[in-house]
Amino acid sequence: MSACVFCRIVAGEIPASVVHEDDDTIAFMDIGSVNPGHVLVATKRHAENLFRLDEASGAAVGRALVRVARAIEKAFAPEGLSQYQANGELAGQTVFHYHVHLVPRRRDDGMKIDWPARNPGRDSLEADAAAIRKALQQEAGGR
Ligand code: AMP
Ligand code: ZN
Numbered sequence: 747m748s749a750c751v752f753c754r755i756v757a758g759e760i761p762a763s764v765v766h767e768d769d770d771t772i773a774f775m776d777i778g779s780v781n782p783g784h785v786l787v788a789t790k791r792h793a794e795n796l797f798r799l800d801e802a803s804g805a806a807v808g809r810a811l812v813r814v815a816r817a818i819e820k821a822f823a824p825e826g827l828s829q830y831q832a833n834g835e836l837a838g839q840t841v842f843h844y845h846v847h848l849v850p851r852r853r854d855d856g857m858k859i860d861w862p863a864r865n866p867g868r869d870s871l872e873a874d875a876a877a878i879r880k881a882l883q884q885e886a887g888g889r
Pocket of ligand 1 (some may be wrong): 762774838840
């Protein structure tokens with residue numbers, strides 16, 4: 747069994763509210779959510795950062811990010827959508843598996859994100875995931 751929490755989510759060993767999945771990528775709600783609609787987009791393969799992936803996988807992650815970000819905008823209509831990523835021990839990371847945080851933002855949120863984040867609970871995460879999945883389907887239909 748892997749010790750990496752995101753590898754365990756990919757393997758289905760830890761529950762997650764998944765919004766998108768393809769051959770290279772999985773996107774799910776962050777349990778430590780800063781704002782409603784906060785999604786983590788992660789690679790399926792264990793790699794610490796984007797530049798440890800092969801180019802095709804890196805491109806696939808980019809494509810998933812674009813789709814998921816647009817679906818979050820459609821579902822939550824935030825005033826901003828921030829993209830955060832850091833990697834490695836020296837960046838204070840706890841999970842060493844490439845992931846991007848997509849955080850819906852409001853004008854009065856302030857510059858710094860609140861941390862530790864709130865834990866909205868599984869029902870709330872599932873409801874947020876369902877709203878994003880619906881928006882993804884609508885966007886796919888419109889393509
Ligand atoms: P960091 O390495 O600081 O980017 O933190 C890892 C991120 O993963 C944090 O935002 C956590 O809230 C999030 N996280 C950790 N465990 C889980 C999990 N089981 N499901 C969803 N998100 C998680
Ligand atoms: Zn991993």
